[in-house]
Each structure stands twice: as structure tokens, then as C-alpha cells.
Amino acid sequence: MKLFHVDASAKRETSNSRALARFFIENLRSQGVEVEVDYLDVTVDTPEHVTQAFAVATYRAENERTPEMKATLAASDALCKRLFAADAFLFAMPMYNWSMPSTFKAFIDNITRTDLTYKKAKNGELIGQLTRQKTLFITTRGADLRPGTPYSSMDALTPALKTAFRFVGVNDPRFVDAQPLQFSDQAARAAALMRAKEELVDVAAEWAAWEYARLGLEALEAA
Template sequence: MKLLHVDASPKSANSGSRALSRFFVDQLRAGLPALSVDYLDLAQEILPPITGLFASATYTPADQRTAEMREALAVSDALCARLLAADALLLAMPMHNWTMPAAFKTFVDTIVRSGLTYIATDDGRFVGTLGGKKVLFLTTRGVDLRPGSPFAAMDALTPALRAAFGFIGVAAPIFVDAQPMQFANEVERAAAVRRAKEDLAALAETWGDIEQQPALSKAG
């Protein structure tokens, strides 16, 4: 399995989402020693902002793009290639002001690409090209946004991620949300981390079992 692991937290040592994403990779590697990880740290590898030239270039046929257009798309082209080459995606981030961090929004804007991560068909449909990949969204939330909580209706992150990645073919992503974290006491925060780790450990085992099934069937 080739995993694209993306961290989007601007924090380093104190990042809850980074700690949990490392935990998941460790759990996954324990069951899949041959796991290949392509790591992208959006706090270190700063993606360029989307410009008018970029927007124009994306909708210009490849054979008609100028040198400046090709240069404007170079980072996006490379990132889309990494995305498409992966078997599974681990996308880890904190919730910022009820939605995704700015760095991750730039990531989304960079990878939603006509002709690469989605195809416009002749009959007017849009077909994503990321179907079949295992996708985990790992998020940390400052408050508790689970159903029934006072803040439940303010979760703009989950629907935004479902919409953006659904458009490019991710039909059934998995969400593991550690909450509440920032605005919680020590007991609540510890419980949130424990619940998340339990879910991540179970998912890592499931992904490992699925990955090994083809090899086991061939061996039999």
C-alpha cells in the first residue's frame, strides 16, 4: 500500500492532529511492514496561492498553454500526480473557525483539477478520478461538535470535505474526529484522544486486512 499522508496543522510539537496521524501511521505500519508513505507537511511545504493565471491555465487545453501557464500549474501537476499514485489518503488537520485551515483549503484548490482529478464528460457530467482509494480525514476540534452538543450545527468542516473530495471521486471517506480538545478540561481532552486512538487502531487493522487479502488469496 502506498499512503499519501498530509498534515495541515500550523503547530509542530503541540499539534494534536499531527500526534494522532503519526499514531495511525505507526498502527498501519505494524500490520503492513511494506507500507510506503509519501509525506506532505503543508506547514513546511507552502503551496502557492491560486492566481488568475493559474485559473486561466487550468481551463486552457494543454497543447495551447503558454510557458507561463505551464509554470503556474507545475506545483499542481506534481501534487495531483502524487495524489493519483497513492492507494490511500490520510488527511489530518485541526478545525479552524468551524472549517478547514487555510493551508488545507489551498491544497484543495490545488488538487481539484479538470482533466486530472475530475473529467468533464460530453453529456455534461463530472466524474472524479479518485474512486477506489481509501480515504481518512483525521480532525481535531476545539469544542465538541457531536450530534446533540450545543455546537453541532456549526460543523462546516465535515460537509466541506465531503463535497470537495466527493467531486473528485471519493464517495465514502472515513472521519475520525478528536473532540473536544482546545476548550476542554484535562479529563475531557484525554477521553477525546482515547476515543480517536481506539477508532484509528481499529481502522488500521481493517485497512491492513483488506490490503493483505489479495496476497492471501494468491497464496492459497
């Protein structure tokens, strides 16, 4: 399995989202899955924020782009190529002020590309192209935003991620959210992390079964 793994936490050794992502990959490998990780830390290699030049170039037909336009889009093109090459996506991030880190928003802006990650059909419908990959979002939240809690209506992260990735073809992503962490006592934090780990063990088992089925189908097709 080729796994494209993106971390977006500004923290390093103390990051819960990074630790949970590593925990998930370890569990996936413990299921016997051969995992080839393509890793990106957007806090270190942050995609360029959208500029006027980028906006102009991305909507120009590929055969009409100048060398300058092609250079402007080169890093974005490379990111999109990595997405298409992957069999699965793992995106790990904290919630910052109800939504995603700005570094990950820059990543989304760079991989939402007309005639590349989404295309327009003859009837005008926009069709996302990243339809074959499994997708998992691991998020960490300071407060408890689960349904039925006082802050549940303030979760702008989940709908934003679902909308952005549905646009490029990811229609059924999985979410594992560790919460509450920052604004809770030690027992509540420990319980939140344990719940997340239990969910990740289940997701790893599901992905392993999917990977074995996928490889089996490829073997039959090659026979």
C-alpha cells in the same frame, strides 16, 4: 501500501492531529502492512493560492497551453501526480474557526483540476478520478461538535471536506474526530483522545484487511 500523508496543523510537537496521524501509521504497520509514506506538511510547503494566471491556465486545453501556463501549473501537476500514485490518503488537521486551515484549502484548490482529477463525460456529468484510494481524515476540534451537542450545527469542516473530495472521486472517506480538546477540562481531553485512538486502531485493522485482499488480487491477476 503507498500512503500520501498530509499534515495541516500550525503546531509542531504539541499538535494532536499530527500525533494521531503518527499513531495511525504505527498501528497500520503493526498489522504487518508495509507502508511507504509520501509526506507533505502544507504549513511548510504551502501550495500557491489561486491566481488569475492559474485560473486561466487550468481551464485551457493541455495542448493549447503556453510555456508560461505550463510553468504556472507545474506545482499543481506534481501534487496531482502524487495523489494518483498513492493507494491511500491520510489527511490530518485541526479545525480552525469551524473549518479547515487555509493551507489545506490551498491544497484542495491545487488538486481540483479539470481534465485531470475530474473529467466531463459526454453527457456532461463530472466524474472524479481518484476513486481507488482509501481515504482517512483525522481532525481535532477545540469544542464538542458531535451530533446532539449545542455546537453540532457549527461543524463546517466535515461537509466541506466531503464535498471537495467527492468532486474528485473520493466517495467514502473515513473521519476520526478528536473532540473536545481546547475548550474542556483535562479529563474530557484525555477521553476525547482515547476515543480517537480506539477508532484509529479499528480503521488500521480495516485498512490492513483491505491491503491484504488487494495484494492477493494483484497476485492472482499476475499469475
